[in-house]
Amino acid sequence: MKVKKVMYTKQGYSYIKCKREDCLDWGGLAKCDSCNEDMIDNVFLIYILGQAFCQECFEKWEQRAKRYTEDIKLQEENDERWYRAYGFKVS
Numbered sequence: 001m002k003v004k005k006v007m008y009t010k011q012g013y014s015y016i017k018c019k020r021e022d023c024l025d026w027g028g029l030a031k032c033d034s035c036n037e038d039m040i041d042n043v044f045l046i047y048i049l050g051q052a053f054c055q056e057c058f059e060k061w062e063q064r065a066k067r068y069t070e071d072i073k074l075q076e077e078n079d080e081r082w083y084r085a086y087g088f089k090v091s
């Protein structure tokens with residue numbers, strides 16, 4: 001299992017930055033869940049959305065996302081397990 005550092009958006013939402021190859025490893029199609037384009041390089045795996053975005057869509061989402069306290073609470077309880085299901089041990 002790969003060890004990854006969890007990162008946080010300005011709203012406090014966790015995500016993992018990984019690669020196209022990682023998508024294929026977990027059985028994904030390496031397509032962005034937002035724009036449906038092929039992921040070329042960086043892939044952003046976002047717990048609170050339950051989705052994987054390309055860099056462009058990730059940046060757009062971060063710009064417009066709102067912080068909800070109940071989402072952050074849910075995230076604290078569940079995100080490690082969710083990332084683990086994709087093959088990442090988070091630190």
Ligand SMILES: [Zn+2]
Nearest residue numbers: 032035054057
């Ligand atoms: Zn996209």
